Amino acid sequence: MRMFRNDYSEGAAPEVLQALVKTNDEQWPGYTEEGDEHCDHARELIRQAVGRDDVDVEFCIGGTSANLIGVTGMLRDWEGVICTQDAHINVHETGAIAACGRTILPTRDADGFLSPDEAERVYAEHMSTGRHMTRPKAVYITNATEFGGVWTRTKFDAICDWAKGHDLRVFVDGARMASALTSPQSDLSLKHIARRASAFYLGGTKNGLLFGEAMVIADPELRDSFPYLVKERGGLMAKGRLLGVQFEAAFTPGPDGEAPYWRLARHANECALRLRDGMLGLGYRTYLPSSTNQQFFVVSPKDEAAFAQAVGSETFAVLPSGERVIRFVCSWATRQDDVDQLLEFAASRRQG
Amino acid sequence: MRMFRNDYSEGAAPEVLQALVKTNDEQWPGYTEEGDEHCDHARELIRQAVGRDDVDVEFCIGGTSANLIGVTGMLRDWEGVICTQDAHINVHETGAIAACGRTILPTRDADGFLSPDEAERVYAEHMSTGRHMTRPKAVYITNATEFGGVWTRTKFDAICDWAKGHDLRVFVDGARMASALTSPQSDLSLKHIARRASAFYLGGTKNGLLFGEAMVIADPELRDSFPYLVKERGGLMAKGRLLGVQFEAAFTPGPDGEAPYWRLARHANECALRLRDGMLGLGYRTYLPSSTNQQFFVVSPKDEAAFAQAVGSETFAVLPSGERVIRFVCSWATRQDDVDQLLEFAASRRQG
Amino acid sequence: MRMFRNDYSEGAAPEVLQALVKTNDEQWPGYTEEGDEHCDHARELIRQAVGRDDVDVEFCIGGTSANLIGVTGMLRDWEGVICTQDAHINVHETGAIAACGRTILPTRDADGFLSPDEAERVYAEHMSTGRHMTRPKAVYITNATEFGGVWTRTKFDAICDWAKGHDLRVFVDGARMASALTSPQSDLSLKHIARRASAFYLGGTKNGLLFGEAMVIADPELRDSFPYLVKERGGLMAKGRLLGVQFEAAFTPGPDGEAPYWRLARHANECALRLRDGMLGLGYRTYLPSSTNQQFFVVSPKDEAAFAQAVGSETFAVLPSGERVIRFVCSWATRQDDVDQLLEFAASRRQG
Amino acid sequence: MRMFRNDYSEGAAPEVLQALVKTNDEQWPGYTEEGDEHCDHARELIRQAVGRDDVDVEFCIGGTSANLIGVTGMLRDWEGVICTQDAHINVHETGAIAACGRTILPTRDADGFLSPDEAERVYAEHMSTGRHMTRPKAVYITNATEFGGVWTRTKFDAICDWAKGHDLRVFVDGARMASALTSPQSDLSLKHIARRASAFYLGGTKNGLLFGEAMVIADPELRDSFPYLVKERGGLMAKGRLLGVQFEAAFTPGPDGEAPYWRLARHANECALRLRDGMLGLGYRTYLPSSTNQQFFVVSPKDEAAFAQAVGSETFAVLPSGERVIRFVCSWATRQDDVDQLLEFAASRRQG
Known part of the structure; x- marks a missing residue:
């Protein structure tokens, strides 16, 4: 019988694999640099998909790498990120955020959704003693959640409003963003996310790519950080073309007008x-x-x-x-x- | 005209690409775990190639990631690695080693080869004031060197002897190991390296794979570290199969008896x-x-x-x-x- | 009215202050080095007090510094320390442990005492997925606890036994160790702690010194780390004599035979x-x-x-x-x- | 004979020691917090001495601690600090800056003075390959230099002009600032330094205090960082009063109108x-x-x-x-x- 273990058991979806085969002999500059036309095109397609031409797009090689780069880029040394207790960064990434010197501030939310109430409780506690506690500076949410839940627009706006009101950044782990946004229960659009989040990524690994996540950096204050962090944290591919080719294939509309x-x-x-x-x-x-x-x-x-x-x-x-x-x-x-x-x-x- | 810019301008060599296509629909456990038969087989082939069945093999996604994991795994917080001034880790990896909290101790060697004399000078200087300076604990060399040079057995043994005499570990960056070892000027064998180095990697990215480096951990004291570090530093692929399939293809002998x-x-x-x-x-x-x-x-x-x-x-x-x-x-x-x-x-x- | 805010509101106890004044004009080597006779003597007195002449003694400048040095010295990059949710390192030290790249693994113990049951729960959870989670390698306890509680010998032995059974190290934050051990409820001796803990410190700041904590390193595997970490983490005083003089005064028995x-x-x-x-x-x-x-x-x-x-x-x-x-x-x-x-x-x- | 080993062989100068004795029984809030009148007063005296009432003053416990806090506060993760090859942070602090994840970029200046020419060479090299190298963001100089040299106003302005022209911050290690500024060869004033440097400190340890350095944060962009970093890096004293009392004594003019x-x-x-x-x-x-x-x-x-x-x-x-x-x-x-x-x-x- 076919395994139902996870969504990364197989290789790539046919469209993606074919694109890799088809472009295999082409020569392109390394490291997703400008001039790699597949990367350039993929970035363009993603900017269209998120409805903003003023965002930066950086390609990451996987979820843990994208999370540690994204969260580190949002925080100074003494700042922390608020997330639910079951958040992937808190439990299944071997302390990768702490290894970058930052602190995770988990709430007691048990259903995978970070609530403004719990975020407020953690925030207030950490602001109560001045410099003796880590200062919260970002929230981390996942869409879909660790338990497959879908963020509705109401829920999403509530946590974004809360974060904005406290001058905190919003990071959306989108390892399964495509599944969330195409769920019948979702009333949230990618364009809306791009309007409100500081940064988020569009997961490829769990949606038909061999690997790769496309990080969208919406907050202009963060643009400086990400390119350097991707390299410094060992996440920059020499054959950056692979990310360009795959995301290009994934976001190029098919005959029916829908992108794979x-x-x-x-x-x-x-x-x-x-x-x-x-x-x-x-x-x-x-x-x-x-x-x-x-x-x-x-x-x-x-x-x-x-x-x-x-x-x-x-x-x-x-x-x-x-x-x-x-x-x-x-x-x-x-x-x-x-x-x-x-x-x-x-x-x-x-x-x- | 064809570009001669670098050895990662194209995709994968035909044998490797075909293996990816052929195995694309198979289902395997994630993260290069035991039970992923391609990873298991690739590890076995690499153990044969290095002539030791008591080494561990961990797959990394690229050179900077392999270097930062390898060097961090060899050093405690206050220890440093001796390398030449032009070493890739010293100049082209955006401070990735320092970002992991470790110090690089460059020599003045200008030809890409780390010499025992210069290593000794740097070592002696750093040991002269006790705890006021970083303690050297490893040497980092590259074969082929940054300038395409090939380590002879005499040179290699000299630096290994020096390192052993000072209780330092030896790390060999093998991003272009295949090119070095197949050079007409090389009298050094992979098996000899595996007998003397603490850890080294067999580069795939620059030798026909889409990406990937196979880290060989020879020193039993280091085995504990690497699996965790690969994950913690964001270098563990969900579709670990990709590394298994590619290295399996690269190390499976062809009709002429030679591995691609x-x-x-x-x-x-x-x-x-x-x-x-x-x-x-x-x-x-x-x-x-x-x-x-x-x-x-x-x-x-x-x-x-x-x-x-x-x-x-x-x-x-x-x-x-x-x-x-x-x-x-x-x-x-x-x-x-x-x-x-x-x-x-x-x-x-x-x-x- | 006199403040009851904390035990570091005043300067130093008379014995300690007088010793500083009396020795002020003496000249001594810096950095608590051998040859500083006050440091040498203080180390000797502390070895006597803990009943072991095979322990190392390093002086730290304060509690947060001692904690981050002590915990970092016990853990490799991917390892974590189990402690109660209210532990000082978890709530009041601004992410100092994470800033050193290590992860804190809090239990749900609410009374300040780390229980073997809760430690076991956290341990088992973290060992359940192999390298995907931080590996526990130490426990951190505080005597007296954050709430003034006193570890009895039974309680202390229970957590030490549990830790030993799981190959975890034991770190005892002793910022208020003197208060704990002189409490009428304490049946635990310093000598017993020195037999069972991997490292612990004798707090001076909160017990009559101007500042300073004396770290006792009992586990020989840890001796290498501490001297370097104290310097690397900015905790080594130029006028190391100050620590020697103060601890010497504090541990020199008075006319009644009891040390201040x-x-x-x-x-x-x-x-x-x-x-x-x-x-x-x-x-x-x-x-x-x-x-x-x-x-x-x-x-x-x-x-x-x-x-x-x-x-x-x-x-x-x-x-x-x-x-x-x-x-x-x-x-x-x-x-x-x-x-x-x-x-x-x-x-x-x-x-x- | 009296030792001439260093300027931290003795305890404190009489004025400073007397102030500690005299205030010993007073009760004050901890951690140099507002309300500790000695700290408040010392900050005020220092603001007067530097001729700016819009600077922040944070107290550090020693040179290495001040340097690692100061440099970390000026740099994001992927940024580096340019200094001479003999700079204290490069050779005698056990990799403390790297332990905070930042990279040191040494020049070849051999006389203790960082020259614009050498700074430019290092800067240009590091900016030449985009994100593949650490990005310079600060310069670190020491007055007096490691070899006792005194920065003249001309030299100081030259390096400040160069740094300003490249959008780099200027950090002045002032462990021996008092000796430099009172040297007959100095034509540089503290007020001028405070107008041009981003941050600097007034060393106490090597100028008659038991310990302590007063960090002056002149660049408003940095004010947020320092208080948190002092705590996170283990450099915040519980009895912060000690720093206040000592610097107050040191900067209170004597009968002849000059401060000790x-x-x-x-x-x-x-x-x-x-x-x-x-x-x-x-x-x-x-x-x-x-x-x-x-x-x-x-x-x-x-x-x-x-x-x-x-x-x-x-x-x-x-x-x-x-x-x-x-x-x-x-x-x-x-x-x-x-x-x-x-x-x-x-x-x-x-x-x-």
């Missing part, structure tokens, strides 16, 4: 929703509502083991009840057929 | 030597002797401009005489034809 | 207990039990303001009830008279 | 010039001209040993000739008598 970047994500979401609805119909229970390509279910330890063996699902939490939260992930490579096979297997577990 | 990794480098060297000999025949002068894929020539400012325009050559130094040191680089993608065209152009400059 | 270091702390504790018992007698309520020189009370916002104005007490928390946790601190400089005046004032608040 | 800070330095200089002239008269040779409290002489290895034994002189360099450069240092504590005794000893070496 959005089509691939929409496809992954559709598979995931078919899976979710099927599972619910079989009596399984979701952990948190998700309308993106990650789906979380609460299952028994026996089911946990069975699904892990069958489709590589991973465990995210052990609940006080002893039940497990497991995750299924769909991608551009998932087929409806694969979903149906998994549902069949899930049905068989119910009958057993 | 060596064949591609030998080809680049042959083109470079044809170019060098042709240029010498035309009366051009080399800057430093090189038998690898980079060739440096001393030319007039007018020639500098003409070659830059024609084949993208870069300038490495302005000599006190006003002459320029320019560089031509051959790669797996260079054809004899390309070399001959460049020589023709060079000849026309002489006649003009 | 212990006598001064015992005096501060006696004042604090007189204050605590008086307050309890007046109907005030303590927040957490303390038998050291810091006493925490739960009071109304009005009392909070009145005490702050009268004796400089600081607020540590606002409880859900709206009540405040305030702190009174006694020191070597506090007199019984001062305590009685404060109690009189407290009594007047009750009658009002 | 200047009088003590002038005295040290006078002793040093008497020593220099005496030595020259005896046929000894100075290494570099100095009119401050440090004097460097070129002597034979035998004299080197004899002086080291007699007065603790330290060796600064071994010349190609085999001769040694040794240093004598005078301080507030040196008496003319001490100088004459040393000269007598020096004379006896000549006759031997």
Whole structure:
């Protein structure tokens, strides 16, 4: 059976792979420099997609690299970033932000969404003793969240308003931005994000590229930092062309007028929703509502083991009840057929 | 005309690209983890190539990332690495080592080779005042050197002996290791390096891969560090398979029994030597002797401009005489034809 | 009225000040180097006090400096230190540990004592995903705790046993070690701490010195690190003699056979207990039990303001009830008279 | 005989020590906070001395701490500081700047003075490849220099003009600022420095205080950084009063209208010039001209040993000739008598 372990199990989507093959023998300057026409074009396409021609676009090689560059670029040495306790930077990046000398200030938000209330609590606590505590200077949010949640425009504006009111920057980890924005539940547009965030990235690794994230730097104060930080932190590719070629392919509209970047994500979401609805119909229970390509279910330890063996699902939490939260992930490579096979297997577990 | 700007102007060598295409739909665990059979196999092939089954192999995404991980892994906070003044880590990596909190201790060696005499001078100076100066703990060398030079076994053993005698570790930047080891002037084997160096890497980016460097950790005291550092410093790829697939292709022997990794480098060297000999025949002068894929020539400012325009050559130094040191680089993608065209152009400059 | 704000409101205890005056014109080598007889002697006295002649003693200039040096010295780049959520390093040191590139891993312990259960929970979570999370390598505890609590031998052995069982180092912040060990509730000896901790310090700043903490490095693996880190982190005094002279004075037994270091702390504790018992007698309520020189009370916002104005007490928390946790601190400089005046004032608040 | 090893061999000058004794029992808020009247007053006196009431004054505990805080506060992560090769931050601070993640960019200036020509060379080289090299953003100079040299107004303005023209900040290490400014050769005033430097400090440790340096932050863009950095880097004293009391004493004019800070330095200089002239008269040779409290002489290895034994002189360099450069240092504590005794000893070496 096809694995549902994650959205980076396969290589690249056909459009992207073909573009790499097709351009393989071309010669281009290194390091995503001006004059690499694929990078130049990709930057142009991304500026169009975000609706601003005054933003900078820097290419990063992966999520952790993009996060540590993005967050470091927003903070002076003694400043910190507010995020939820489950934020990827707080739990799954081996202290990469601290390794750059900055402090993470986690809230108690448990659903993946950073709330103004919790942000305010952490902010107030840290401002209460002057220089004896790290000074908050940015918030970090993820769209979609770690649990597949989708930021609505209302929620997004609320945290942006709060941040603006406290002179904090807003960083949006967009490792799964395409899945979030193409979710049926999303009323938030990329253009709106580009109007309000200080910086954010459009994830490629988890949406059909071999690798790569496109960082959009919207706040002019930050433009100076990012190019240098990308190099200093070891994130600048010699063959920068690879990032240009891939993002160019992803953002070039197809015959139907839609760019693969959005089509691939929409496809992954559709598979995931078919899976979710099927599972619910079989009596399984979701952990948190998700309308993106990650789906979380609460299952028994026996089911946990069975699904892990069958489709590589991973465990995210052990609940006080002893039940497990497991995750299924769909991608551009998932087929409806694969979903149906998994549902069949899930049905068989119910009958057993 | 074909550019001779650098060895990362094109995509991947055919064998490598085909392997990526062929394996694109396979599903594998992320992050180069055990169970990713391509990574496992590539590690095995590399262990065979270096002649030791007790080394660890970690994949890095590029040279700066590999250098900062490698050097940081060898040093405690207050320790430093001795290298030549022109070492890549000292001049072209935007302070990446300092950004990890470590100090670079440059010697005055001007030919790209770190000499025991200069290393001793720097070492003695830094040990003379106890804790008031950074303590040297490693040496960093590059094979081939920044100027295309090839470490002979005698030279290599001399610096390794010196380092061992002072309890310093040896790190070999192998961004162009394949070119060095396949050079007609090299009497140094990979197996010998693996017996004496603490850690080194086999460069892929500049030898036919899309990207990637394979770090070989020979000193058992360092094994603990590298896996964590790769992740913490943002250098761990989600689709780790890409590194496995590429290095597997590069190190799998072809019909003639030779792995592409060596064949591609030998080809680049042959083109470079044809170019060098042709240029010498035309009366051009080399800057430093090189038998690898980079060739440096001393030319007039007018020639500098003409070659830059024609084949993208870069300038490495302005000599006190006003002459320029320019560089031509051959790669797996260079054809004899390309070399001959460049020589023709060079000849026309002489006649003009 | 005398302030009860903290134990660093005044200068130095008479014995210490006199020693500084008496030795002022002597000439000594700098930087606490061998040959500075006061430093040498102070080290010797401290080795005697901790009952081991095989430990190193390094002098630090203050608590934050000692903590960042001590914790950095115990951790490699990707490693973290487990401590309680209220630990000084986690909340009141402006991200100093993160500024050195290391990660703090706070537990949910709320009473100032790090429990093996919570440590185990944090440890297990961080070891569950291999290199994707910071690896715990040390525990940080404080004696007395942030809330004035005293580590008993049973509690201390429990966390040391747990740490040893997981190959973690133990760091004891001893900013108020003297107060803890002279508390009537303490059954823990300095010699026992020196047998079990990897490193700890004997706080001087808060116990009658102008400044200074004496770091005892018990684990031989750590000895290499500390001297260099003290200098590299800006914590090495040119006039190192000042630390030698002060600790020499503090640890030289007086006519009664007791060293001022212990006598001064015992005096501060006696004042604090007189204050605590008086307050309890007046109907005030303590927040957490303390038998050291810091006493925490739960009071109304009005009392909070009145005490702050009268004796400089600081607020540590606002409880859900709206009540405040305030702190009174006694020191070597506090007199019984001062305590009685404060109690009189407290009594007047009750009658009002 | 009295040692001439350095200017931090003794404790504090009488005025300073008396002020500490006199204020010892007073109670003041911690951490140099507003409300500590000695700190407030000292800041006021320093603002008067530098002729600007719009500067911030932060107290540091020593030179290395002040340098790492000052330089870090001026640089973003990828930026570097230009200084001479012998600059204290480059050679005698154990990589403290690199430990904060910043890069030092040394010139080849060999006389202790940073020249615009050399600064320009280093600057141009680092700006030549865009983000591949550290970006220079500050210059670091020392007055007096490492070799006792005095910056004239012409020299100082030249480097400030150069820095301003390149948008670089100017940091002046003033560990021996008082000695420099009271030197008969100095035509530079503190007020002029305060008009042109971005930040500088007035050294106390080497001019009669127990310890302490007063950092003057003149560039408003930097004001935000310093208070936080002092704490984060472990340089904030709990008993901040000590810094206030000492600098207050040092900058309060005496009966003759002159503040001890200047009088003590002038005295040290006078002793040093008497020593220099005496030595020259005896046929000894100075290494570099100095009119401050440090004097460097070129002597034979035998004299080197004899002086080291007699007065603790330290060796600064071994010349190609085999001769040694040794240093004598005078301080507030040196008496003319001490100088004459040393000269007598020096004379006896000549006759031997």
